[in-house]
Amino acid sequence: QKEVEQDPGPLSVPEGAIVSLNCTYSNSAFQYFMWYRQYSRKGPELLMYTYSSGNKEDGRFTAQVDKSSKYISLFIRDSQPSDSATYLCAMSGRNNNDMRFGAGTRLTVKP
């Protein structure tokens, strides 16, 4: 079993839809949870960062962490074609140097 599991998709939604992306993990030592967005032929860029359990909102993006279930989510409201990218979840323990990434979910938002 991988430490971080993420459905690779692909996921295709119409413009304006609410998108839900999810990851599960097995290592209970993870404390920091991140979402990265990767456009084609680019490096991943940090989108959201959450510590421990709870929610964090930034504009159209909401990150949720449920440590009891070892489950994290990213919601995108009013999705736009410019949101089309691969979204990778990532998590680390207290040491920032042990980050593990999910496989990434490829999202397409159709106009």
Added chain:
Amino acid sequence: DAGVIQSPRHEVTEMGQEVTLRCKPISGHNSLFWYRQTMMRGLELLIYFNNNVPIDDSGMPEDRFSAKMPNASFSTLKIQPSEPRDSAVYFCASSLPPNYGYTFGSGTRLTVV
């Protein structure tokens, strides 16, 4: 800030040749990471440096891979000899703890034929 700078952007080489990938981290960042990304395996951590010192190279696949960081502003990843299965996108990333999250470069797309 110019971000993390990687060169070359693309590299095509023949099997058996030596390949050197280069990275300039963000100034002031004291941790540097080398990742490899493939469709099959996703993002894999190869090695990371803290204050120019290699801390964990357990992800380096074989002795054919080596990495150096001679100073705070430069790192190299070398593959010698290269093999077709080394074909992938290689990313360099840097960070400054305790800020979490890494800043990635644009990657080097390596093709070994």
